[in-house]
Amino acid sequence: MIRGEKVGLRARQESDLTVLHTELYEDVATYCRSDTRAWRPIPAGTPYSPFALKEPTEQAAPFSVVELASGELAGESVLWGIDVHNRTAHVGLALRPAFRGRGLGTDVVRTMCVYGFAIRGLRRLQLETLADNAAMIASAEAVGFRHEGTLRRSSWVYGQELDEVVFGLLHDEWAPPAKASD
Helix, strand or coil: CEECCCEEEECCCHHHHHHHHHHHHCCHHHHHHHCCCCCCCCCCCCCCCCCCCCCCCCCEEEEEEEECCCCCEEEEEEEEEEECCCCEEEEEEEECHHHCCCCHHHHHHHHHHHHHHHHCCCCEEEEEEECCCHHHHHHHHHHCCEEEEEEEEEEEECCEEEEEEEEEEECCCCCCCCCCCC
């Protein structure tokens, strides 16, 4: 497990799948705000679920997020679009509704930077979010990500065209936590 201040990132477990699928996928309106893929009716427990256990790949590293204080599953995070040649990747996360508003998102982003920069040796991390997602924008900025641009009306979200903002962080701009994660 990679530990932050408030969260730990661990491999996804079978027991996580139904909870993540029910709370993060079956809430269609929220899912549409957090993923660029169109929602489709997919049952939990099938290999088609976005949370299904899959063979590891070089292009994606999915984690379950655990709140350290309670030991409870708080959500999921993923380093995706990993480009080993250019040493870049994208950061994504989704927290279960009961765990939002606790400052966990910032710690997830910070801990994903530990994984991306210190463990994987990447040189650039990128994060995209809807322009009205104040919590994600605040988390990105708190960790040191810089606003690099706005993609106007680039997201189709539940019948609306919305702007998406792009943030980037370079390895030499990153301030690693004072205490190394284990």
